[in-house]
Amino acid sequence: MSDAPGRTPMIEVRGARKAFGAAEVLRGIDLTVGRGEIVAIIGPSGSGKSTLLRAINHLETLDAGEIRLDGRRVNLPLRGRAFERHVNALRRQIGMVFQQFNLFPHLSVLDNLALAPMRARGLDRQEARALATTYLERVHIPEQAQKYPAQLSGGQQQRVAIARALCMRPKIMLFDEPTSALDPEMIKEVLDVMVELAEDGMTMIVVTHEMGFAREVADTIAFMDHGRIVEALPPAQFFTAARTERAQLFLSRILGH
Amino acid sequence: MGTRSRAAACLGAASIGRKNALVLILTASMLGGCSGSYSWGWYVVLPTTAQGLSNIQFLLSGLWQTVAISLCAVAISAPLGLLVALPGLARNRWIRSINRIYVEIIRSIPILALMLWVHYGLPILLGINFSAFTSGLITLIVSDSAFTAEIFRAGIQSIDKGQHEAAEALGLNYRDKMRDVIVPQAIRRILPALGNQFVYIVKMSSILSIVGVFELTKKANELTTTIYRPLEIYTFLCLEYLVLVLIISAGVRRLERWLTIDRRA
Numbered sequence: 001m002s003d004a005p006g007r008t009p010m011i012e013v014r015g016a017r018k019a020f021g022a023a024e025v026l027r028g029i030d031l032t033v034g035r036g037e038i039v040a041i042i043g044p045s046g047s048g049k050s051t052l053l054r055a056i057n058h059l060e061t062l063d064a065g066e067i068r069l070d071g072r073r074v075n076l077p078l079r080g081r082a083f084e085r086h087v088n089a090l091r092r093q094i095g096m097v098f099q100q101f102n103l104f105p106h107l108s109v110l111d112n113l114a115l116a117p118m119r120a121r122g123l124d125r126q127e128a129r130a131l132a133t134t135y136l137e138r139v140h141i142p143e144q145a146q147k148y149p150a151q152l153s154g155g156q157q158q159r160v161a162i163a164r165a166l167c168m169r170p171k172i173m174l175f176d177e178p179t180s181a182l183d184p185e186m187i188k189e190v191l192d193v194m195v196e197l198a199e200d201g202m203t204m205i206v207v208t209h210e211m212g213f214a215r216e217v218a219d220t221i222a223f224m225d226h227g228r229i230v231e232a233l234p235p236a237q238f239f240t241a242a243r244t245e246r247a248q249l250f251l252s253r254i255l256g257h
Numbered sequence: 258m259g260t261r262s263r264a265a266a267c268l269g270a271a272s273i274g275r276k277n278a279l280v281l282i283l284t285a286s287m288l289g290g291c292s293g294s295y296s297w298g299w300y301v302v303l304p305t306t307a308q309g310l311s312n313i314q315f316l317l318s319g320l321w322q323t324v325a326i327s328l329c330a331v332a333i334s335a336p337l338g339l340l341v342a343l344p345g346l347a348r349n350r351w352i353r354s355i356n357r358i359y360v361e362i363i364r365s366i367p368i369l370a371l372m373l374w375v376h377y378g379l380p381i382l383l384g385i386n387f388s389a390f391t392s393g394l395i396t397l398i399v400s401d402s403a404f405t406a407e408i409f410r411a412g413i414q415s416i417d418k419g420q421h422e423a424a425e426a427l428g429l430n431y432r433d434k435m436r437d438v439i440v441p442q443a444i445r446r447i448l449p450a451l452g453n454q455f456v457y458i459v460k461m462s463s464i465l466s467i468v469g470v471f472e473l474t475k476k477a478n479e480l481t482t483t484i485y486r487p488l489e490i491y492t493f494l495c496l497e498y499l500v501l502v503l504i505i506s507a508g509v510r511r512l513e514r515w516l517t518i519d520r521r522a
Contacts, residue, residue: 088429
């Protein structure tokens with residue numbers, strides 16, 4: 001978990017705990033993500049990967065622990081309107097990409113991208129659409145601007161979702177299994193866009209089952225199991241010399257087939 | 258008359274037992290006897306005679322009131338229904354109960370009782386006097402809003418959680434999320450149900466005749482007192498509503514097509 005000296009890390013998670021009823025999903029998570037660092041979170045399903053990611057932009061509330069974004073605390077004990085304002089201000093700095101894309105089906109691709117800049121950043125329609133066009137070009141589908149999500153392939157939809165998040169000019173991007181709902185032939189086009197983002201220096205946390213991507217792109221691989229980060233290592237070390245038995249077992253299963 | 262009453266008797270015997278079936282047979286044969294001897298007088302609503310034409314003109318002169326009151330009612334009750342639905346979606350139990358209390362009470366009041374209460378009760382209790390039109394309008398709006406609220410609640414709840422999360426993750430506040438993302442999608446889904454409610458309002462506006470709004474039904478009542486041909490006149494009245502409802506249906510279908518065309522793959 002490299003961190004440029006003298007700078008605050010982009011994300012700091014300390015002692016994060018979360019239970020759904022009797023099920024403890026996060027059992028004391030510590031994670032530091034430096035500026036421009038790319039962390040891939042891997043692990044078996046039900047290990048708490050998605051919950052951790054969602055807690056970072058407060059789609060899940062923690063039972064205990066704290067999360068800081070660029071030095072500012074995410075989970076503050078505020079209530080009502082004050083809390084909403086605080087959380088919204090933070091969320092505007094965090095881009096989130098979901099497994100199921102979650103595009104707005106009633107809006108054109110361009111308006112999917114332009115909505116948040118207009119509402120949350122106060123741009124007028126023209127500025128917002130210009131911004132949207134810029135980011136559609138970045139994900140290589142400017143020609144789809146006038147279409148509706150249902151008219152696009154899964155890979156195109158996910159790239160629109162990435163562009164939509166980028167339109168808010170976030171400090172960090174969170175990816176929650178971004179390629180798990182895609183047909184195999186469409187995975188690459190999404191991963192390519194993510195690689196370009198990484199090369200541009202974006203800070204990213206990616207929950208993924210794409211071991212190739214994790215190995216090639218991530219600076220750190222965090223292996224989660226049963227609500228804990230069991231190992232966090234650079235990929236070269238993780239794939240060759242994972243120390244724990246659970247990580248080795250997981251790797252043998254996932255790389256075996 | 259024979260076949261029909263025999264069929265009715267069979268149905269009756271099958272479902273309600275022998276003794277009741279006997280009563281049914283008697284009733285049916287009596288009714289059958291009446292209808293057999295009734296001679297229709299359609300001339301009262303035939304445009305070919307001067308009398309018929311002026312009757313039709315008289316009956317149709319209520320159309321404007323029916324249309325105006327229905328449009329006003331739906332234009333106000335639909336947004337009101339949405340406003341009532343929103344607290345019903347809150348996590349807080351107390352906020353939710355605002356919605357429950359409103360809906361349960363309002364929709365349990367018979368619309369006729371509500372209208373009499375508004376038109377005759379409020380002047381006595383609070384000294385507020387409304388015109389018949391306004392009283393009727395308030396009644397329709399209040400009554401319909403409870404039903405519309407349930408439709409909106411169901412529609413909004415049917416929207417995938419991921420849509421809420423995507424909007425929230427982009428930093429949209431509650432108002433923007435609902436206005437730009439959730440409600441527009443919900444409206445597309447509940448359009449058939451809202452169309453249903455509109456039809457209901459149009460027909461329910463007929464009870465405004467009781468407080469003296471000169472809409473379609475009131476006109477029919479009036480004509481019946483001068484020309485004693487209630488069956489013909491009320492049949493014509495039914496046709497008037499039928500035409501109105503068919504127009505609404507066609508309009509709603511057009512709207513559905515127009516709104517869903519952009520989602521088609």
